[in-house]
Amino acid sequence: MLFEDGNFGLFRDGFLRTVELSAASAVLALLLGTLLAAFRVSPVPVLRSFATVWVGVFRNTPLTLLFFAVTFGLPRVDVHLSAFVGAVLALGCYTASFVCEVVRSGINTVPVGQAEAARSLGMTFGQTLVQIVLPQAGRAVLGPMSSIFIALPRNSAIAGAFNVAELYSVQQTLSERGYAIFVLFFWVALAYLCISAAVGLAFRRLEHRPAVAR
Amino acid sequence: MTETADSGPKALVELTGVNKHFGALHVLQDINLTISQGEVVVVIGPSGSGKSTLCRTINRLETIDAGRITIDGEPLPAEGRELARLRAEVGMVFQSFNLFAHKTVLENVVLAQVKVRRTDRAAAEAKAHALLDRVGVAAQADKFPAQLSGGQQQRVAIARALAMDPKVLLFDEPTSALDPEMITEVLDVMRGLAAEGMTMVVVTHEMGFARSAANRVLFMADGRIVEENTPEAFFTNPRSDRAKDFLSKILRH
Numbered sequence: 001m002l003f004e005d006g007n008f009g010l011f012r013d014g015f016l017r018t019v020e021l022s023a024a025s026a027v028l029a030l031l032l033g034t035l036l037a038a039f040r041v042s043p044v045p046v047l048r049s050f051a052t053v054w055v056g057v058f059r060n061t062p063l064t065l066l067f068f069a070v071t072f073g074l075p076r077v078d079v080h081l082s083a084f085v086g087a088v089l090a091l092g093c094y095t096a097s098f099v100c101e102v103v104r105s106g107i108n109t110v111p112v113g114q115a116e117a118a119r120s121l122g123m124t125f126g127q128t129l130v131q132i133v134l135p136q137a138g139r140a141v142l143g144p145m146s147s148i149f150i151a152l153p154r155n156s157a158i159a160g161a162f163n164v165a166e167l168y169s170v171q172q173t174l175s176e177r178g179y180a181i182f183v184l185f186f187w188v189a190l191a192y193l194c195i196s197a198a199v200g201l202a203f204r205r206l207e208h209r210p211a212v213a214r
Numbered sequence: 215m216t217e218t219a220d221s222g223p224k225a226l227v228e229l230t231g232v233n234k235h236f237g238a239l240h241v242l243q244d245i246n247l248t249i250s251q252g253e254v255v256v257v258i259g260p261s262g263s264g265k266s267t268l269c270r271t272i273n274r275l276e277t278i279d280a281g282r283i284t285i286d287g288e289p290l291p292a293e294g295r296e297l298a299r300l301r302a303e304v305g306m307v308f309q310s311f312n313l314f315a316h317k318t319v320l321e322n323v324v325l326a327q328v329k330v331r332r333t334d335r336a337a338a339e340a341k342a343h344a345l346l347d348r349v350g351v352a353a354q355a356d357k358f359p360a361q362l363s364g365g366q367q368q369r370v371a372i373a374r375a376l377a378m379d380p381k382v383l384l385f386d387e388p389t390s391a392l393d394p395e396m397i398t399e400v401l402d403v404m405r406g407l408a409a410e411g412m413t414m415v416v417v418t419h420e421m422g423f424a425r426s427a428a429n430r431v432l433f434m435a436d437g438r439i440v441e442e443n444t445p446e447a448f449f450t451n452p453r454s455d456r457a458k459d460f461l462s463k464i465l466r467h
Contacts, residue, residue, distance in 0.1 A: 043293045117312035117371075120273055121326035121378060122302025124295060131329065135316050 028092030033099025365396025
C-alpha cells in the first residue's frame with residue numbers, strides 16, 4: 001500500500017512536515033519556556049505574574065482550542081499567518097507552558113546557596129541564572145523534558161485538522177482514497193514511533209554525559 | 215546622633231536602628247553597629263540569636279524591615295544593578311562553602327572577575343592562580359569542588375571572595391561545617407587576612423580565633439547585641455549574665 005501509486009511521496013512529505021513542525025515548535029517552546037521560567041523566579045513582580053498567567057492559560061487550554069484561536073481568532077485582529085506558522089505558534093506556546101514548569105522545578109533543585117554565592121560576588125539576576133543556576137538545573141530537567149518533547153510530535157497531529165499537510169493528515173487523505181484503515185494506521189504509527197524513539201534516544205545520550213558531582 | 219571621633223580609622227560598615235522579623239520572630243532588634251576599616255569583628259552567641267542574619271543583612275542577602283545600612287558611606291540600594299555593584303565590594307564566605315559545583319576551582323575564582331569586574335581572562339586567571347596559591351590549594355585548580363576536602367573548599371571560597379578585592383569580608387560560620395582537623399587550615403588563612411588589615415566580620419563558634427584575631431567581640435542573644443568588648447575583656451570578665459552563662463557552657467570543655 002505504502003509503495004504503490006506514488007503514495008510513498010505523499011507519506012514522505014507528510015513525515016518531513018511533521019518533523020519540521022515538531023522541530024520548529026520545540027525550538028520555540030524551549031526558548032520561550034526557559035524565558036518564562038526565568039520570569040517566574042525573577043525579582044520583578046510584573047514578570048512573575050505574566051509568566052504565571054501564561055502558564056495558567058496555555059497549560060489549561062485544550063490544544064485544539066489554541067489551534068482554533070490561531071486559525072480563526074488571529075485573522076479577526078488582522079494577523080494573517082500561514083497554516084504552518086500558526087501551527088508552530090499554537091504548539092510552541094502550548095508546550096512552552098510545560099517547559100516553563102519543568103525548568104522552574106529544575107531551578108528549585110539547585111541549592112539556594114549557589115545563587116546566594118553568585119549574588120554575593122556581584123552577579124546580576126540574569127548572570128546568576130545563566131552562569132550558575134540553569135547549567136546546574138539542566139540535569140534534573142532532562143527526564144521530564146524528554147516526556148514533553150516526545151509528546152510534542154504526537155500533539156502536532158492536531159495541525160493536520162488545520163490545513164497543515166503533516167503525517168496524520170496523510171492518513172486521512174489515503175483513507176479517503178479507499179486504502180485499508182489498519183494498514184494506514186500501522187505505517188503512520190510506525191512513523192510517529194520513529195520520531196519519538198529518536199527524541200528519546202537523544203535525551204538518553206544527554207543524560208549519560210559525564211555528570212558533575214554535587 | 216553623636217559625632218564619633220573622626221580622627222580614627224573611617225567607618226566602613228554602619229548599621230543604624232536595624233530591625234528584622236521572620237514572621238513573629240523579632241530576629242534583629244535595634245541593631246546599631248559601626249565597623250571601622252581594618253577592624254576584625256567577631257560575632258558570637260547562642261544559635262538563633264540572629265548573628266548569621268546580622269551578617270547576611272550587610273550585603274542584603276537578608277532584607278531588613280527598618281533601619282539603615284551603609285557600606286563605605288553608601289546606603290545599600292534595593293534589588294538591581296546598583297545592589298549587584300555594591301555586593302561586589304562585600305565578600306562573603308558561607309558555612310556550606312557554596313562553590314559553584316559545575317565549575318572547576320580555577321573557574322570559581324575567575325568567573326566573577328570576568329563577568330562582574332570585566333577583567334580580561336588572562337589577568338583573571340593569573341590572579342586566581344596567585345590567590346589559590348596564597349590559600350594553599352594551587353594544586354587543586356583544575357579539580358571540581360566536590361573532589362576537594364571541606365577545608366580546601368572553604369579556602370577556595372575565601373580565594374573566590376578575595377578575587378573581587380572586597381572592602382570588607384563577611385564570614386558566616388566558616389568553620390562550622392568542617393571536620394576538626396580542617397578548621398585550623400581555614401582559620402590560619404583568616405588570621406593571615408586579619409593580620410594584613412582586611413576588614414572582617416566573622417560569625418563563629420571558634421573562641422580561640424575570637425581571642426587571637428578579633429579587635430572586638432560582639433555577643434548577641436535574642437536578636438540584640440548584648441555585649442561589645444575587646445576579646446580579652448569579654449572572655450575574662452563578661453558583664454552580662456547572658457554572656458556569663460553562654461561562656462560557662464562553651465568554655466567548660
